[in-house]
Amino acid sequence: ISDQFGGFSFRNNRVLEQLYDHKEKSELGQRFISCINRSTAEELYFIAKLIQYILSNQAMAESFFYTNDLKVLMDVIIRELNDLPATERDRNRQLYLLILEPFLRNTDFRKTLYRAADLTKTLKQFEDYID
Numbered sequence: 001i002s003d004q005f006g007g008f009s010f011r012n013n014r015v016l017e018q019l020y021d022h023k024e025k026s027e028l029g030q031r032f033i034s035c036i037n038r039s040t041a042e043e044l045y046f047i048a049k050l051i052q053y054i055l056s057n058q059a060m061a062e063s064f065f066y067t068n069d070l071k072v073l074m075d076v077i078i079r080e081l082n083d084l085p086a087t088e089r090d091r092n093r094q095l096y097l098l099i100l101e102p103f104l105r106n107t108d109f110r111k112t113l114y115r116a117a118d119l120t121k122t123l124k125q126f127e128d129y130i131d
Contacts, residue, residue, distance in 0.1 A: 029064035
């Protein structure tokens with residue numbers, strides 16, 4: 001599944017189309033979150049990219065993840081960002097940030113603001129690395 005996704009459009013991607021057409025999308029979403037919660041450094045890249053692509057399309061995000069699933073994902077992102085070293089080139093931190101952008105843009109986060117204060121505090125520790 002790796003980088004064969006090719007851009008953010010799932011319409012031209014056979015793997016994402018198949019996932020989107022799966023009857024148990026929400027169960028798959030829960031499994032993806034479980035995978036990212038327990039992934040090794042090597043596995044993280046692939047599951048993070050998959051979640052990023054799903055979250056990059058609001059319709060896909062809504063069909064794959066229930067509200068509580070998204071809260072768990074936010075918990076994982078905050079925990080991992082806080083646990084990772086605050087270095088400029090940390091690959092894993094960049095992957096979690098890659099997920100965070102479409103998460104904030106294409107989910108109900110703006111309505112619920114679940115753990116918004118914690119997220120703000122977490123992101124402030126990286127402000128020295130902003131260009």
